[in-house]
Amino acid sequence: MTNEYVEAAIAEAIAGVERGHGGPFGAVVVRDGVIIGRGHNQVVTWLDPTAHAEVLAIRLACRETGRFDLHGCELYTTCEPCPMCYAAAWWARISTIHYGCTRGDAEQFGFDDSAIYADLEGRVPKQIRMVASAREACLEPMRLWRERPDRVPY
């Protein structure tokens, strides 16, 4: 069953496909029943692997509200968010995500969402080599930040 928010997300996705902007995904952010941010995947035209629909919708909603915190807002997306977008929604304090297709559908169409989830869930060997070093030197900016009275936690 669709509603106006799902339909707006689908319209974004289709607009992106028709213009060749990137993957077939769209998203909107809703606050108090009003769409305050929308976006579709722009990976290809922007040459930006982070330009997923959800990230762009969240960014626009933040600009619209003048806040980096979208507490109480809901995200509607045509496909289950990849871990990047799920974590972006977390940082934005999104309360609810409504999604249509699944990570399995995305996989069928050639996208890596399922594989990234499997990696993060520890079900497969890590795809990216992780090398830890220089922890002590890297703690210095953290300590400088903590000492600043004007720091803004998020």
Place this chain on the structure above:
Amino acid sequence: MTNEYVEAAIAEAIAGVERGHGGPFGAVVVRDGVIIGRGHNQVVTWLDPTAHAEVLAIRLACRETGRFDLHGCELYTTCEPCPMCYAAAWWARISTIHYGCTRGDAEQFGFDDSAIYADLEGRVPKQIRMVASAREACLEPMRLWRERPDRVPY
């Protein structure tokens, strides 16, 4: 032990702290020994919860190379990437991530990285309510995309 890339990432982090731009994190992307992208957290000044150091460094590196694929590049970051940034590195096809502080350090300084990992690993109840609906309608843009001969997989 630090090297010039770690030092560049730390310098980014400190510059961000001193200017009050956001969290105390910096990152650089390296290709063939050359830094081709750098960034520090800008969440606060940009009012953008996705403006993490790694995301910005990846975006700049893509702009520099004119590609959305950074295959063979390495990411140096002052702190273990949060899941958003780890997945961003995945989408960018980064091969190796070098990090200083850990998710546990970030937690000590009040950041959610560990909590987001625990959520994605399924070790705690999901923090964001996930609602599945309208799958069939949302498959339509996927099918339109697949039919386009000019589609660009990523």
